[in-house]
Amino acid sequence: MRLRAFSAFSCFLWGQAFQAPNSRISTTSKSFYNPSVIKMTEATVVESARASGLALQLDEGTRKSHSVAENTAFVTGFFKGVSSREQFSRLVASLYFVYDCMEEAFDTCPDERVNALDYGSLRRKESLAEDMEFYFGPSWKETVSPSPATKKYMKHIQNVSKSEPYLLVAHQYTRYLGDLFGGQMMGNMARNSLGLHNEGGLGTRFYTFDSIKSTKQFIEEYYTKMNTLNFTEAEKEKIVEEANVVFRLNIELFDELEGNGFVSAIKIAFAAFKDKISGN
Template sequence: MREPGCPAPSFAVLGAEGKEGSTSNRTTRKGRSEATWRNMQTSKTHSSESMSKDLSELMKEATKEVHEQAENTPFMMNFQKGQVSLHEFKLVAASLYFIYSALEEESERNKDNPVYAPVYFPAELHRKAALEQDLEYFYGRNWKEEIACPQATQKYVERLHYVGKNQPELLVAHAYTRYLGDLSGGQVLKKIAQKALQLPSTGEGLAFFTFDGVSNATKFKQLYRSRMNALEMDLATKKRVLEEAKKAFLLNIQVFEALQELVSKGQENGHPVQLKAELRTRNINKSYEHGPAHEKESKKINRRHTDMMPITPLVRWILALSFLAMTVTVGLFVM
């Protein structure tokens, strides 16, 4: 009698040579089939074990390759050296305004949806209002008439609206990659931009990087991750969220490319860029409101901005991309 679990004895030894060969082939195929089945089961087990990790860790692992690709570009190194101009900075702020407007509109739409509500932190994280302050500082009161939404940025915006309306669970991927990146790496970028552009020490033009609602960034990020990790998601949903996180990177890359084209053509929001101090008129007007001392300071700032205007289209292209690359890569690196 066979022991439980043992395969039945082969009939090969009992048959003729031809039949023996045929039976042997069947046995071999059976063995291979069982090995394949075992490998599949092992693979499923490993996949399940992998997906049992916290969503925040899975997100970091899933985007590691894209992160490294962006991290190894010369753009990030240029920004770290403080090679950023006012022109590039304004282009970035304008694109970010459209992106965050869409992200936060969909966040509001889903603030009571259990698939997103746990990571809804408007007072601590939302950036639209801060970007409006920055754009008014750089462009003046009529800033909305001065900026335009490039096609690649519009594509990003459309994706955010689609996800928010149809697949709100995927909104978690966009919120995580943007907000925690800004909260982490954004603080490094703030110091670099402030020094490179010689912006006022009082923070004008840098509201985007200032999170007044977060008193302790480290503790808040821990809270955010714990909320995200507590979201109820099956294996299939987790995989879709991870894919969406990678898609968010690809959308950002396309935004980089669009800005590259604008800068290489010497354009800003579809209009030719004039090599002059963009803030001159507005600062002079403010100087009359605040007296001679303020006027003197305004002229000083204007001279600084004029000195920092890009020299060639290639330089402008590199600097614009460097800022956007850093916004994502530095942020995710320290999340």
């Protein structure tokens, strides 16, 4: 069952890897009377917001600073999580506590630049709370506590929100855009592997963004907004550094999960996936 999910995953990655996200082609047709020419089509190249500004710096900076082996830990970790409901529930629990802490930091953040990227449609705490009740029952708040790696992640968020709150932009970028890019695919993988298709979405609510109709359009608008924010060059560099810290913290979450991932089999596939996220 996991192998079937992996096959679908690989096909998706390779199918998407060669798209060019830094520009898009729009065509407009002009019809006019001419004995020899009936119709002329003009092609206009429109630059994507991902091709400039902080958006480009984040995409470039996070891609270059991680080896394929390190990045594989993300997908490997997901396969560890979907090997059983018990293990997947542990992953859900870690994500709940991280998002609870992260979104609380957004609520109290005094930096308007962070607030500008705090879209309600991206927030995950409520969806994760539904998943927590599905796996752990109605009393889960009294029975489930964060793991050591989760506590470390939470502590880092709290420290950043107090000392340099503008760095929370890196957390928004790394977590939310990753969730959007892979949400539908990962949700389907989990439902297939764990037999959740008859649960009406319960157990995988985290991966569903009901109010975002077009992921591609939303992310383009998100990057456009990001590029309008007034960050200094020094601040942009620190945001990129913080995004890489967030990647490492997430790797540590996955490393806590028990089980074996398909490391050697998915290195190439994940490289393609990371290229898609990073804009290649």
